[in-house]
Amino acid sequence: MISWSYTSIPSLACAGRLTWKAKGYIYTNCETRYAIRRRRLLEKSGLGPQRIQFRPQLVFGREGVRGYATINNDIDTDLAGRIDRIPVSRYRNFSIVAHVDHGKSTLSDRLLELTGTIPKGSVGQFLDRLDVERERGITVKAQTCTMLYEHNGEDYLLHLVDTPGHVDFRAEVSRSYASCGGALLLIDASQGVQAQTVANFFLAYSLGLELIPVINKIDLDHANIPRALEQIETMFELDSDTAIPVSAKRGTNVETILPAVVERIPPPANNIEKSLRCLLVDSWFDTYLGVILLINVVDGVLKRGDKVISAHSRKRYEVKDLGILHPDRKPMPHLKTGQIGYAVLGMKTISEALVGDTIMHFGNEVEALPGFEEPQPMVFVGAFPAEGIEFQTLDERINQLVLNDRSVSIQRENSNALGQGWRIGFLGTLHASVFQDRLQQEYGASLIITFPTVPYKVVWRDGQETIIRNPDDFPDPAIQKAKVKDLLEPMLKAIMSFPQEYLGDVIELCENNRGTQVDMTFLSQGNQVLLQYLIPTSHLVDDFFGKLKGLTKGYATLDYEDAGYQSAQLVKMQLLVNGNSVDALAQVMHRTLAEKRGREWVKRFKKFLRAQLFETVIQAAIGSKIVARETIAARRKDVLAKLHASDITRRQKLLRNQKEGKKNLRMIGKVTIPQEAYQGFLAKGEPN
Numbered sequence: 001m002i003s004w005s006y007t008s009i010p011s012l013a014c015a016g017r018l019t020w021k022a023k024g025y026i027y028t029n030c031e032t033r034y035a036i037r038r039r040r041l042l043e044k045s046g047l048g049p050q051r052i053q054f055r056p057q058l059v060f061g062r063e064g065v066r067g068y069a070t071i072n073n074d075i076d077t078d079l080a081g082r083i084d085r086i087p088v089s090r091y092r093n094f095s096i097v098a099h100v101d102h103g104k105s106t107l108s109d110r111l112l113e114l115t116g117t118i119p120k121g122s123v124g125q126f127l128d129r130l131d132v133e134r135e136r137g138i139t140v141k142a143q144t145c146t147m148l149y150e151h152n153g154e155d156y157l158l159h160l161v162d163t164p165g166h167v168d169f170r171a172e173v174s175r176s177y178a179s180c181g182g183a184l185l186l187i188d189a190s191q192g193v194q195a196q197t198v199a200n201f202f203l204a205y206s207l208g209l210e211l212i213p214v215i216n217k218i219d220l221d222h223a224n225i226p227r228a229l230e231q232i233e234t235m236f237e238l239d240s241d242t243a244i245p246v247s248a249k250r251g252t253n254v255e256t257i258l259p260a261v262v263e264r265i266p267p268p269a270n271n272i273e274k275s276l277r278c279l280l281v282d283s284w285f286d287t288y289l290g291v292i293l294l295i296n297v298v299d300g301v302l303k304r305g306d307k308v309i310s311a312h313s314r315k316r317y318e319v320k321d322l323g324i325l326h327p328d329r330k331p332m333p334h335l336k337t338g339q340i341g342y343a344v345l346g347m348k349t350i351s352e353a354l355v356g357d358t359i360m361h362f363g364n365e366v367e368a369l370p371g372f373e374e375p376q377p378m379v380f381v382g383a384f385p386a387e388g389i390e391f392q393t394l395d396e397r398i399n400q401l402v403l404n405d406r407s408v409s410i411q412r413e414n415s416n417a418l419g420q421g422w423r424i425g426f427l428g429t430l431h432a433s434v435f436q437d438r439l440q441q442e443y444g445a446s447l448i449i450t451f452p453t454v455p456y457k458v459v460w461r462d463g464q465e466t467i468i469r470n471p472d473d474f475p476d477p478a479i480q481k482a483k484v485k486d487l488l489e490p491m492l493k494a495i496m497s498f499p500q501e502y503l504g505d506v507i508e509l510c511e512n513n514r515g516t517q518v519d520m521t522f523l524s525q526g527n528q529v530l531l532q533y534l535i536p537t538s539h540l541v542d543d544f545f546g547k548l549k550g551l552t553k554g555y556a557t558l559d560y561e562d563a564g565y566q567s568a569q570l571v572k573m574q575l576l577v578n579g580n581s582v583d584a585l586a587q588v589m590h591r592t593l594a595e596k597r598g599r600e601w602v603k604r605f606k607k608f609l610r611a612q613l614f615e616t617v618i619q620a621a622i623g624s625k626i627v628a629r630e631t632i633a634a635r636r637k638d639v640l641a642k643l644h645a646s647d648i649t650r651r652q653k654l655l656r657n658q659k660e661g662k663k664n665l666r667m668i669g670k671v672t673i674p675q676e677a678y679q680g681f682l683a684k685g686e687p688n
């Protein structure tokens with residue numbers, strides 16, 4: 001029997017996130033439209049737990065699929081009572097620190113299985129729900145779970161706080177870590193320590209987490225356990241004797257992890273007597289309930305019906321529902337200090353849920369918890385409807401997509417070349433590309449997406465500072481000369497790990513991307529090197545990872561940290577077609593790159609722009625300075641076709657007339673730039 005997870009699946013397609021076989025059927029937590037409708041009716045009718053067997057049966061391959069759902073609006077009093085009897089000293093909040101693909105989701109599933117939270121044999125990765133995540137093999141959205149675990153005859157309440165694997169979501173990662181007393185430091189025995197292990201380790205370490213090293217994938221032939229043990233000692237200065245070797249996939253030795261969690265990770269140092277303070281760790285949108293918050297009750301007790309207030313937005317709410325994630329939502333009468341669970345406060349949009357915010361009792365407001373930061377988008381793209389697609393139709397759908405993703409910001413934008421569109425901001429490069437893929441998948445040819453750009457900082461002579469998010473707003477050379485004191489670009493510290501044989505190539509790549517070396521460490525025993533470079537963000541978003549992967553035959557891993565702003569000689573380059581700027585294509589770049597890029601741009605745009613009735617001039621310009629130029633000759637009508645070869649004067653006259661006519665046409669004519677030209681120009685790769 002499964003409890004429903006409220007994944008909103010818009011069609012009959014099956015998400016198939018949690019599947020297992022029994023009695024010849026595959027059981028799954030998939031949901032059909034039919035089931036969604038039925039569940040909604042049941043919920044409305046206020047009936048208690050219901051068992052639904054829905055038809056039509058979906059077919060996966062040759063096997064029939066049946067789904068069962070338990071709709072549980074009632075509080076499971078047995079479970080609530082059992083939890084209430086556990087003192088905070090027997091709570092353990094922990095996370096898993098790992099590089100992507102090192103087996104975090106598989107291990108999490110095993111732990112859920114071991115504690116009976118999900119049925120045995122649930123091979124699907126339960127904590128890893130979003131589809132795009134799965135396709136890309138990355139965890140974007142954190143999913144947390146409460147487990148009850150019996151150790152030496154006593155019940156323990158364990159909260160496994162899942163974190164997004166990537167540093168793009170650093171605010172979420174650090175809020176998740178801040179809710180934990182410790183973490184499992186998971187290392188793939190076949191790969192050893194990788195870039196992300198290092199970055200996430202330092203984040204967890206700086207937050208004072210107790211770390212338990214776990215070496216995974218020991219079942220693989222090429223597993224190198226001694227190397228992983230040595231790395232644990234040398235890189236993290238942790239005692240390798242305390243490391244736990246496991247195979248999450250096969251379940252080998254996984255049972256020794258939870259006793260270590262109980263014995264080595266401290267309980268939360270919270271206080272039930274104090275006034276309520278809840279840390280907002282994460283949030284997501286549910287079609288039926290609106291915004292659901294993941295909260296860590298740091299002090300006090302939160303109950304249904306409580307009147308609460310947000311420390312940062314000062315908005316007031318009433319607790320409509322709350323409970324634990326076990327692994328799906330289980331309503332509870334209250335959440336006590338030290339517990340991590342969900343709460344529904346009736347927020348309408350995800351933008352109201354500020355990660356790191358403190359929720360307090362209204363009328364009993366105390367000091368907010370530290371560490372609140374407004375998320376700052378790091379990458380922006382412009383998106384415009386392609387020809388024949390109505391703005392309004394897409395506007396609704398794109399806003400819907402954003403509604404579900406707090407880390408995406410959206411603003412309307414107008415371009416003289418591409419019309420009305422949107423400027424979309426993302427927290428990081430990976431996030432931008434995941435979202436772009438999602439847009440591409442869903443809207444395909446109906447969208448034109450511009451080059452990613454980063455926010456530049458302008459320091460004016462009068463001391464004011466402006467962040468420029470749209471290249472079109474970047475000051476022209478004349479204004480720069482008169483009013484600008486300094487121009488700054490955002491920087492990142494890139495942490496890369498790869499086999500030593502590629503060192504020369506990778507250094508060259510970093511240097512070509514205006515990088516400055518910060519550190520280089522040779523990882524002992526293996527032939528890996530860990531290289532750290534300070535690189536402008538604009539270069540990192542320009543498919544740096546793709547190039548790095550290409551150079552290292554896919555062996556490199558990359559992670560990065562924010563490294564603030566640095567002064568740079570920046571210019572705005574524009575693409576002009578017959579003297580008119582194509583605003584959506586403007587880009588800010590370092591002065592040293594302008595000429596080369598300019599030449600590439602005009603060549604590339606020429607390839608995609610069909611010949612017009614008149615001569616077309618494509619230029620790349622910085623202010624009034626033209627850095628590159630290409631010309632497309634007019635489509636020529638053969639005016640001499642019917643003429644006798646010897647009639648020279650007549651021939652010259654016809655040609656002269658044609659030339660004159662064209663001149664006029666160019667002056668009055670407007671170049672029609674087909675959408676394919678933009679799409680082709682902005683896409684990667686060469687034209688056919």
Ligand SMILES: Nc1nc2c(ncn2[C@@H]2O[C@H](COP(=O)(O)OP(=O)(O)OP(=O)(O)O)[C@@H](O)[C@H]2O)c(=O)[nH]1
Binds near residue numbers: 216
């Ligand atoms: N052989 C072997 N494979 C494993 C083991 N643990 C995980 N894997 C495989 O490694 C791959 C990645 O595992 P995941 O659990 O998705 O890794 P992850 O760290 O959660 O990855 P993200 O969710 O992308 O961060 C999957 O194909 C797993 O089946 C193990 O102990 N042995």
